[in-house]
Amino acid sequence: MRRGSIVQLVAIGVVCGAGAALVALLIPWLPAPASRQAGRIDFVFWFVTVICIAIFALVAAVIIYSIFKFRAGPDDDSDGPPIHGNTRLEIAWTAVPAALVTAISIVSAVVLAQNEHIPHASAASDPLKPVHVNVIAQQFAWTFKYPDFGGLTSATLKLPVDSTARLRITSLDVTHSFWVPQFGQKLDAVPGSFNTLPVTPDKLGTYPVICTELCGLGHALMRSTANVMPADKFLSWAKGQQKKLGGPAAASGKAVFANNGCAACHTLAAANAKGKVGPDLDKLPQEAQKAGKPLDQFIRESIVTPNAYIEPGFQPNIMPGSFGSLPKAQLDALVSFLAGSKK
Amino acid sequence: MTGVALHDPHAVHAEPAPPPTGFRRLLAAGWLRVPWMTALFFGIGAGIVCLVRWLEGWHPIWDGKVITTVELTAVPLGFLAAIGGFDYWMRYAAGSPTRPEDHSGHGARSWRDYFRINTDHKVIGIQYLVTTIFFFVIAGLLAMMMRAELARPGMQFVDNQLFNGLFSVHAALMIFLFVIPAFAGIGNYVIPLMIGAPDMAFPRLNALSFWLLPIAGFMMLSSFLAPGGPFAAGWTGYAPLASTHQPIGAVFFNMGVQWAGASSIMTALNFLVTIITMRAPGMSFWRMPLLVWANFTTSLLVVIATPFIAGSQFFVMFDHVMHTNFFNYQNGGYPLGYQHIFWFYSHPAVYIMMLPGFGIASEVISVMARKPIFGYRLMALSLMAILVLGFSVWAHHMFVAGMAPWLRVPMMVTSMVIAVPTGIKVFSWLATLWEGRIHFDTPMLFALGFVSMFVIGGLSGIYLAAVPIDIHVSDTYFVVAHIHYVLFGGSLFTIFAGIYFWFPKMTGRMYDERLGKLHFWLTFIGFNLTFFPMHWLGIQGMPRRVADYVPRFADLNLFISLASFGLGASTLVFLYNMIKSWRFGPAAEANPWRSLTLEWQVSSPPPIFNFDEIPQVVGNPYEYGVEGARHAVFNGDRVGTLEEVPTR
DSSP, X not given: OOHHHHHHHHHHHHHHHHHHHHHHHHSOOSOOOOBHHHHHHHHHHHHHHHHHHHHHHHHHHHHHHHHHHSBOOTTOOOXXXXXXXXXXXXXXXXXXXXXXXXXXXXXXXXXXXXXXXXOOOSSTTOTXXXXXXXXXXXXXXXXXXXXXXXXXXXXXXXXXXXXXXXEEEEESSSOEEEEEXXXXXXXXXXXXXXXXXXXXXXXXXXXXXXXXXXXXXXXXXXXXXXXXXXXXXXXXXXXXHHHHHHSOHHHHHHHHHHHTTGGGTOEEGGGTEEOOSSOOGGGHHHHHHHHTSOHHHHHHHHHHSGGGSOOTTSOTTOSOGGGGGSOHHHHHHHHHHHHHTTO | OOXXXXXXXXXXXXXXXXXXXXXXXXXXXXXXXXXHHHHHHHHHHHHHHHHHHHHHTOSXXXXXXXXXXXXXHHHHHHHHHHHTTTHHHHHHHHTSOOOOOOSTTSSOSSGGGGGSOOOOHXXXXXXXXXXXXXXXXXXXXXXXXXXXXXXXXXXXXXXXXXXXXXXXXXXXXXXXXXXXXXXXXXXXHHHHHHTTOSSOSOHHHHHHHHHHXXXXXXXXXXXXXXXXXXXXXXXXXXXXXXXXXXXXXXXXXXXXXXXXXXXXXXXXXXXHHHHHHXXXXXXXXXXXXXXXXXXXXXXXXXXXXXXXXXHHHHHHHIIIIIOOOSSOGGGTOOXXXXXXXXXXXXXXXXXXXXXXXXXXXXXXXXXXXXXXXXXXXXXXXXXXXXXXXXXXXXXXXGTTTTOOGXXXXXXXXXXXXXXXXXXXXXXXXXXXXXXXXBOOOHHHHHHHHHHXXXXXXXXXXXXXXXXXXXXXXXXXXXXXXXXXHHIIIIIIHHHHHHHHHXXXXXXXXXXXXXXXXXXXXXXXXXXXXXXXXXXXXXXXXXXXXXXXXXXXXXXXXXXXXXXXXXXXXXXXXXXHHHHHHHHHOOBOOSOTTOOOXXXXXXXXXXXXXXXXXXXXXXXXXXXXXXXXXXXXEOTTSOTTTSOOOOOO
């Protein structure tokens, strides 16, 4: 190989590498990280990207160089030199990639271990180290429970900033997956098991919670929000909510509606809900009439055994049957809230 | 002399027995037997169900769900029996005299012969390719409908059930009815020729395995007509969504996979036996072309792995129809068990969909660069390495599935290691190009397009293998981008390369080179515009398998949809070229690419039993540029006096 061709090849490689690097740098690829885990994931991402750009530049350079240099003329029916192999070269392109992927594996394994680490509570009294949250997925809603705050339930995820949250994720029906892109952390919600996912938010703000595992017809709409707030605000929110739920049953119907994620699928003006997966709850009286049942009884039956009556235009087995297991007080409150919103 | 059956060339031209007349035509194997025989089998299936339910006292006695499930086995069996798929074996089993092979099943005299049971591997190869391209077009149209819906956020054209059905059937058809069987089709046509054999080892089994395919394809398609809608749990069909939350259409997928899988296994067995026992004299394993090596390893993968997906789909179907509890956690089932079994097939399936493409790329690049393939032995050995490693990486699809956390790092390491043999292949192709005399005919364009796109797909695979990154991007559009770079940029480009490369051999006519190049560039550009932006969507937070998405992704999705329509339209150029050239193209020479491998040493299309003389293989298949090198000589040549070309 002549010196001139090496220079040309390297030049093409540098141009390709620079082009790829510009694509990597000029486009904002990663969402702004909002957790320590996401920050570390970003590091792995850039580590892999540097290696990939190098490999890409090498391959692209050889292909482009070959296309222009080794093009056969239209009447050229000669053969190339009979090179069958080169053992040193073959050893090199076995060993170098092996070393590179080993490096990536080590970096990934270290970051994984750091991301999975949950600090032990320094004092049992401090509920923020870590924050325990039970994440319950069902078609097509998220529920977040805080066992350290009297079983407080919320339809949106609230987390204090700079504390590690220990999410215990499960599902009531099919497999879902919990993801907050800015947190970088994701884990499936599998029925029958509790999977643990640590998240340490480090930036205040509101982020989307997305279901990423196909879970049925409302999959695309199975969204919620994650709210990262200062620790004192989080504590006062938690105390305020505890008070509300402990309050009179009638007032809590709206909270039950909100906390169980009904709004993900249903429209209800009184709760400012705009879901379109299930029937419009602003039309409950007409639907009860069609079903030929008194309003209260119809509402209760539709929650406990959803398949008993299916509104035309909708399909059975979409509404989860699991709401039947709500505590009786909450169920009563929900029914009277729904019925009351129409009176 | 390894086993090459000698055929009396005079027997070949014997006319088949005169066709039956009158009502006997209804009894002879063929399409006239199909209506009454499928009806008969339908009756038998329904009768068994009703009888069992009546005896057991289950009500209702006529249960649509159970009947449908049973009929998805009974009716296809009736159809296969009707067209004559089992005739020979039935006669043999019944003890009646079997018809001696009169070779009337060989060759195609008119287009009608492509619509019957035919035992000629060349006819079967074309049957495979035409059928798979048919399903490729259908599955592509489904993707177009999907992209139309995704052009704007919110719901416009389809409802959720239909949308989920669209991507489920799109993937199922592309995988089970296009990529896997298209490679089987190319292999079917080319491999016996390449190894110097007159046909496959089991021609009747070969015919049967083809006819299972349309059954599987139409079964999956017909789920759109099933009450409740198509199966909508994705091609991965994760339980319990697929087992207890799906309409009856899901069973069409479960059973479609069984028929396609059975077809795959039979073909793979046939390839294995053919390659092991029917190589021409002198064709040692280390003289086999790399396409044969690739199909050998692929067939091993198919035979070992496919029973796992068969099992997983049966379990899901039993949960669905018979109320078993394999994956039903309330009764002790294990939802993650499904994913483990499924991916234990479906990761090797990625290599089933990739290795034959590696083989095609090796053939095309070596011939068109006019150089020996670089590092032939390492190329073959890296195929074997991928075969073995391919079984040790399945759980990298499950890094976020909630499986045992310790399993992730070992699975990451094996997944990373598999990049090494894959890298060897890529670097060897590049080294083959080096200092070659490269001819940029359409097959070469597709082969080089494959190498460059597959590199991008492989590199995004490194991201996905690294657990922390995978945790962020799994189940997002990043994965959609990755699999399309691997399966479209990888598999589909090599399928196109193979079709163009062997088109003159298969049809005896030359395709239109200008249209071929146009097809390549439209596909190459449309492909990148469609799929590259999906990486960004995924990293930023767009999950896969959604019909609706947040408005900030709207503009890019509109762009992708428009690009995908262009990509879809590029297929029209391909179809037009194929149909026009097959009918009116100029006659092809026997060896338009000046290749050394055996399939090019016979006429285009080849004689009915491939070789009028038994080839004697005397050297390696890629000795371009070696003075006086021969891969094979025919009996007329001076066998034995020619010095064998030393392997490097």
